[in-house]
Amino acid sequence: MSNLSRFDPFSLEPVVSDLFQGLFRPMRSMATTQDAELASMKIDVTESEGAYTVKAELPGVDKKDIDVQIDGRIVSINAKVERNKEEKDGERVIRRERYSGAFSRSFSLASEVDDAKATAEYKDGVLSLSLPKRAPSDQKRLTVN
Template structure:
């Protein structure tokens, strides 16, 4: 038995799939100075008492990493500087390594205990240990 699919002549899905990536190869041949935006890959795990975050930051110096915690929102900012030294007689054919700043922010389910949070950077991986803040006593309001 064959599978039938319904055709919708007004749908833009086939058109979007047709042009996806169509201009990408042309863009990289237009100029050699074009660079892709850097992305920060993260892994996050949770236990009853803490969150653990590992972020890949290859080529970043430890002094150029900034981690900010505001309640349950964590922001990681990093700056990468690449040496753009060119020797006489050389011309750049292609430059793909990213140089600049990039950041990533995410919200956690529970506020983080900022005083006990720890960060370690080793071999291009930033490891964050973010203990959960103990839930405070809830204040009960009486309805009048």
């Protein structure tokens, strides 16, 4: 007599389920990292004698959902990303990794910006700001009597 046990395919179900779940764990943490990267908004700021240039990566953002505010030396960029639900009748979402939400970035420059002459352009997922420096105001000297 042999001591062979009968194969039960259902005994593998927990093992296969754990394996399947494990395949997505690294991607889940990667999605969180991607969300954090998008929410942190990568920017480049350069300075010339008369102006600052700012380039901000805003992939997947609609131009109407971008708001730029200038208050003296403070520049704030706010953006909103909304992903439409693409579910159809009879379908269910197995995985959703695309970012949806709002994010912002504020930073201070060394000189005040002339907001009346500032311009913004959005093309190919990159927001470009041209921020001319405000001319230094004439200092008034007081005569000491």
